[in-house]
Amino acid sequence: MKKSAYARxxxxxxxxxxxxxxxxxxxxxxxxxxxxxxVSDRPYSGVNWFLLEAMAFDxxxxxxxxQVKAKGGKVLKGSKGLPVVYWGTLEAGKESPGDDQExxxxxxxxxxxxxxxxxxxxxxxxxxxxxxxxxxxxxxxxAERVLEGWADGPEVLHGYQQACYIPEKDMIQLPPQMRFxxxxxxxxxxxxxxxxxxxxxxxxxxxxGGSFGDGDYSREELVAEMTAAFLCAHCGIDNSVxxxxxxxxxxxxxxxxxDNKLVVxxxxxxxxxxxxxxxxSEE
Numbered sequence: 001m002k003k004s005a006y007a008r009x010x011x012x013x014x015x016x017x018x019x020x021x022x023x024x025x026x027x028x029x030x031x032x033x034x035x036x037x038x039v040s041d042r043p044y045s046g047v048n049w050f051l052l053e054a055m056a057f058d059x060x061x062x063x064x065x066x067q068v069k070a071k072g073g074k075v076l077k078g079s080k081g082l083p084v085v086y087w088g089t090l091e092a093g094k095e096s097p098g099d100d101q102e103x104x105x106x107x108x109x110x111x112x113x114x115x116x117x118x119x120x121x122x123x124x125x126x127x128x129x130x131x132x133x134x135x136x137x138x139x140x141x142x143a144e145r146v147l148e149g150w151a152d153g154p155e156v157l158h159g160y161q162q163a164c165y166i167p168e169k170d171m172i173q174l175p176p177q178m179r180f181x182x183x184x185x186x187x188x189x190x191x192x193x194x195x196x197x198x199x200x201x202x203x204x205x206x207x208x209g210g211s212f213g214d215g216d217y218s219r220e221e222l223v224a225e226m227t228a229a230f231l232c233a234h235c236g237i238d239n240s241v242x243x244x245x246x247x248x249x250x251x252x253x254x255x256x257x258x259d260n261k262l263v264v265x266x267x268x269x270x271x272x273x274x275x276x277x278x279x280x281s282e283e
Contacts, residue, residue, distance in 0.1 A: 073123030195227030
């Protein structure tokens with residue numbers, strides 16, 4: 001029996017996953033500045049640098065909840081704060097039998113506190129960053145037809161620092177098209193977010209919540225990325241985009257303890273998602 005397009009894409013994904021090394025997937029231009037505290041303008045160092053840089057936010061500024069509040073802003077609902085640490089010292093003295101006190105001893109201690117990235121804050125004015133070299137963006141007709149054909153799809157807005165789907169508003173936010181490294185990567189990113197949009201209760205009702213790195217979050221990332229791969233294949237978008245997708249998926253497979261069978265389950269859910277977007281019945 002002839003294999004469906006979905007089956008062929010799934011097989012190719014599994015082949016690539018066996019080889020994959022996971023880079024951080026961010027296919028738009030990002031001005032890389034060292035993470036720093038917004039109020040003091042001090043750059044983070046040591047373990048804090050690794051903790052914050054690993055999240056790959058588009059903006060370099062971090063700020064505490066109280067600093068946000070003091071500046072009249074607020075942290076966006078659902079945002080997860082990030083821990084940073086610092087060393088301090090306590091001075092401890094011991095009373096002697098006489099009136100004198102022994103020389104105070106300095107005792108080091110480690111303290112943690114929570115910060116939020118500028119992308120997670122509204123109502124606070126952050127400095128403008130110089131624009132990265134723009135791409136000469138060219139629409140891909142087949143991909144545009146997919147977007148126009150999904151009448152019940154979410155609203156898509158551009159001009160943001162990151163790509164995300166907001167379930168509460170049924171809205172996708174994306175960086176400007178001209179900042180993506182290629183037109184193909186733009187549509188692959190958009191299709192990924194469309195994949196998330198299929199999971200809300202009024203559509204396919206998947207469990208799309210969870211925290212970064214946990215099982216529910218990782219499963220949903222698998223579904224969204226495979227939905228993007230299916231839609232890219234439908235539109236004839238370059239196979240190199242699929243290879244990037246597979247490398248990205250490898251990271252989530254590692255989070256889930258190397259369970260490659262999960263990809264097959266995710267592929268089934270991704271097929272339903274792609275069918276919904278394309279207005280097709282299941283093959």
